[in-house]
Amino acid sequence: MKSSVIVFPGSNCDRDIAVALEKMQFKNQMVWHKETKLPKSDLIVVPGGFSYGDYLRSGAIAGKSLIVDEIIKAANSGCLVLGICNGFQILTETGLLKGTLLRNKNLKFINKDVHIKVMNNNTKFLHKYKQDQILKINIAHNEGNFFTDKNHLEELKKDNLIAFKYCNENGDVNEKINPNGSLENIAGIFNSNKNILGMMPHPERMIDEIVSNKDGVNLFSSLLN
Amino acid sequence: MKFSVTVTLKKDVLDPQGKVVQNTLINMGLKDLRSIRQGKHFEIEVKENDQILAEKKVDMMCKKLLVNLIIEDYKISKI
Numbered sequence: 001m002k003s004s005v006i007v008f009p010g011s012n013c014d015r016d017i018a019v020a021l022e023k024m025q026f027k028n029q030m031v032w033h034k035e036t037k038l039p040k041s042d043l044i045v046v047p048g049g050f051s052y053g054d055y056l057r058s059g060a061i062a063g064k065s066l067i068v069d070e071i072i073k074a075a076n077s078g079c080l081v082l083g084i085c086n087g088f089q090i091l092t093e094t095g096l097l098k099g100t101l102l103r104n105k106n107l108k109f110i111n112k113d114v115h116i117k118v119m120n121n122n123t124k125f126l127h128k129y130k131q132d133q134i135l136k137i138n139i140a141h142n143e144g145n146f147f148t149d150k151n152h153l154e155e156l157k158k159d160n161l162i163a164f165k166y167c168n169e170n171g172d173v174n175e176k177i178n179p180n181g182s183l184e185n186i187a188g189i190f191n192s193n194k195n196i197l198g199m200m201p202h203p204e205r206m207i208d209e210i211v212s213n214k215d216g217v218n219l220f221s222s223l224l225n
Numbered sequence: 226m227k228f229s230v231t232v233t234l235k236k237d238v239l240d241p242q243g244k245v246v247q248n249t250l251i252n253m254g255l256k257d258l259r260s261i262r263q264g265k266h267f268e269i270e271v272k273e274n275d276q277i278l279a280e281k282k283v284d285m286m287c288k289k290l291l292v293n294l295i296i297e298d299y300k301i302s303k304i
Contacts, residue, residue: 056290056291057293060290060293064290093293098295099295100293100295100296102238102239102296103241103242104241105239105241106241107241107242107245147238147295147296148295149295181239
């Protein structure tokens, strides 16, 4: 399985995701945003960080990079694309995922481990998890408040395109447990073909018991077969 | 030709920053304040002397990069 991690000025989770991918036996390459060709990849990861210092809007400038045309082409021909945190914001700015990420409702940067629920495990990204499985995954963002229009929200629900929702440790999804004001507690979504996943939580930070837990491992192992 | 572009959050999108500024002003004693929405402002100069064409160019810049049409409205005016 070949993966490419796109690196922008201000990316800061690119090394973490590379370590996670290599640990999971992916053959990974780092790709600078000014490249105009992507190496042959089964998976493209747009990592977290603060690309271009979050100027204009989070992900807005990175979303217009040279490499983005190649990512769009690859995604449209079925390549798997994973956007984590700032990567999710960038994917919404490219139009590959609909909706947007607003400033956290409490105006604070949130860095903590939260619980999320697997909403649709019948996908390439999540089939190694159980449906409704509760994971404990780190979030670290200032703009994670997912927002979209009514029609898209309907589509997300009808077509099972919600990947994760914020919940408590028992799996209850409610406003009280919502860390950032996200619409219906949404923490991650798929595109309509389910080959693109955007998520605010950081699975690459949860692959080793020594530093955290292993709740992120199955996302990567799902992709391997 | 110079234009000003004002970008604001749409009416039904929560504006927590505007809300905090509003509450602060009220706490400072400015009780007549009804509401505040915070936005962004750009001053743009384009190499085009025809106003209609110039405005079209600025509009394109807004749609392509400056504005996120899902959550934001914008207004272009000549300055």
